[in-house]
Amino acid sequence: MSIQRYIAANSPRFLDELVDLLKIPSVSADPAYGEEVVKAAEYVKEKLIASGVDTAEICETAGFPIVYGEKIVDPAAPTILVYGHYDVQPADPLELWESPPFEPVIKKTELHPEGAIFARGSADDKGQFYMHVKAFEAMLAEGLLHCNVKFMIEGEEEVGSENLDHFVQQNQEKLKADVVLISDTSMISLEHPSVTVGLRGLAYMQVEVTGPNKDLHSGTFGGSVANPINVLCKLIASLHDEDNRITIPGFYDQVQEYDAEYRKQLNKAPFDLDEFKRKLDVEETYGEKGYSTIERVGIRPTLDVNGIWGGYIGEGAKTVLPSKAFAKISMRLVPDQDHKNIARLFEEHFLKIAPPAVKVKVVPHHGGQAAVVPTDSIGYKAAEAAIQEAFGKKAIPTREGGSIPITALFQKVLGLDPILLGFGLDTDAIHSPNEHYGVANYLKGIETIALFFKHFHQLSREA
């Protein structure tokens, strides 16, 4: 098939272009990288044009811009809207990277005998959305593009996609499509190709506990006044009970309980608990009582402290009783849990349980709704067919723990179910030091995406 030949012939350049994109430190969370984020947007626009779109533009928002590009081959043909993001997570802790996060290197690993690209954003999401740009180029070059394509690549996914809502609302006509295709999730493995059919939502909070109005000497004052770190630890500890269930009143009210049959099916996905523990070097897993690991990340909400700080954190010992302590706390939500409601419940509860000896501030950072993808749509069937053709295997439907808040927005505003056709692996270390993305995953992904276009076109005609 000519798509595969085209990919094989052009793969060095496909990799080079991705490497150049990965060199741009487009960290949206850190204001210091503001210019770099914009630079990444410009790079994406250029490459869309070079790959053959009719038009491409940088759409300003109140935050970082959205890159939009489209190719209309036939107004009567089905249209695929590709969503991705060119911003990346912060790279720290830097000292744990084996090579600098913005100096991509390709290295072979046990899991990636053909090599993996090590760089921040390689899997999340530059390497993944860029597959679409290259699949598009390949289809166009080979005369195999029979669907219209619209690209919407944003720069604020890692900070909550705050301005995308407004953009989508304002551009419903422009974004009109038959399906949204997103590669920002992972599959089980290249041997067990899977399609994500569920994603958790997110509510991200920052809390600040203030004890005395200034740092004090822990000898002179220790025991007489509330230590904000001790209190913060107490508050955080109280957010889970002995069974590791979250104690915020009302938190589980909207959580869907699944029947035994559904849970049985879910637990059939290939998963090796011993291997999981060995890879993470933990003696035991840890989570909500009564659920398997697959269920804990798939169908159960969770609460994690993502960061904590307060007092003296330098070398050596300092006997300070600090004035303030802080934590970043996020909750992963399941369908029907509204992230705004959960943020409110968290805030109310946290303020309520704080003792009067401290002052507490709660600031919601950002959030997103959970999503479930139906498996009876043309889009899902096209994904299944593409995987069958590319891998020779039936796709396994999986529920993933992460959040792509935008999926709920597409469903609500555009009425489109997203197809979550991701090619990353859980071991890619996204959001961690040494993030990487398999070269084979990248090239196989490009092929599978082109096949998705083919099958979506065929199935749409048959429907």
Place this chain on the structure above:
Amino acid sequence: MSIQRYIAANSPRFLDELVDLLKIPSVSADPAYGEEVVKAAEYVKEKLIASGVDTAEICETAGFPIVYGEKIVDPAAPTILVYGHYDVQPADPLELWESPPFEPVIKKTELHPEGAIFARGSADDKGQFYMHVKAFEAMLAEGLLHCNVKFMIEGEEEVGSENLDHFVQQNQEKLKADVVLISDTSMISLEHPSVTVGLRGLAYMQVEVTGPNKDLHSGTFGGSVANPINVLCKLIASLHDEDNRITIPGFYDQVQEYDAEYRKQLNKAPFDLDEFKRKLDVEETYGEKGYSTIERVGIRPTLDVNGIWGGYIGEGAKTVLPSKAFAKISMRLVPDQDHKNIARLFEEHFLKIAPPAVKVKVVPHHGGQAAVVPTDSIGYKAAEAAIQEAFGKKAIPTREGGSIPITALFQKVLGLDPILLGFGLDTDAIHSPNEHYGVANYLKGIETIALFFKHFHQLSREA
């Protein structure tokens, strides 16, 4: 009296010399300041010589040096050993200082209408030990020095005085004295002069909790693996019960309980709870149930987290499930609690309560024994008489929450009870941003120290 005249005439220079000493950032806890610590030692030696000692030397240790100097006026006369420290606490958080910590400025405040010197170490302990150097100069110049004096000024007090033990053991003959005089504590106020008769001990620990072997994405893994921050908070929270008593088994075994009469006397010290709360801007105090604030810092042990960190602590939001979390935890101890035993109990308990899903490391930092000073000694009586003469008031004996581990060492090795004649105030913000020391406290302290020498000499002859 000529001492007072001499102080008045020389006070600008006395202040200038202190200011020069405060300009040296002798932070013993931070290796980056190593050279500055040594520079401070050299400055102290120079000033001892300029003030008139017979000999002064820099005594090397395995860590920072000890400055020793002496003036023997008469081998038959009583000898006073002055202890102090020229090292200081780290200055961070720097952004909370109103003027740079190592650029001393004198400013008037509500409590210090004659001005206070703002600088790291101004009260703890440079400003306080330097009073002894200047009292010595004044007595010598005015022909009023009738006691021998030995200065031992160390550079590791803020990091646990680790090498002083060995030095004192090896130099018992050289350090032979009739009393140890230390100004490294505070008094209630210039209106309520007090002498410290009890100090708490200290056990300082660092703990490290490891969950997975690398940072993970909190969406993909949240809920399936122990989050070391959540676990650390749970462990720390469990160290206190509902009555704010410490839950470490055996922790209170050696804690002395006091009878009602003793506690009544202790609570007679001038203390305004409303003023205390107002100054610290707290709605309520917080501490062990069944004890007053004075008791909580005076006769009860405490446990405070001095620092905590883990995960993402930068700007914005990062959905990381971190690999590690850390805390610095210190316990203030009361007489009979052995700091090494308590450190061992802490470690055993902390390792025991950690769930098997994490790995825990406990590293003891440093410690020191609590101390009680008898009030029937010549030294204490001389302090009372000096305060009576300088302030026209009877000294109030107080128990202070802080620790000067060296006091227990003097009692054990040299058989000397220390006299804790401090002139700082609890509001001096030692170990905090904007540390300061009242100019009036400094000058009144010099006078009182000279009077202590006078009365110690007289009372020794009468004994």
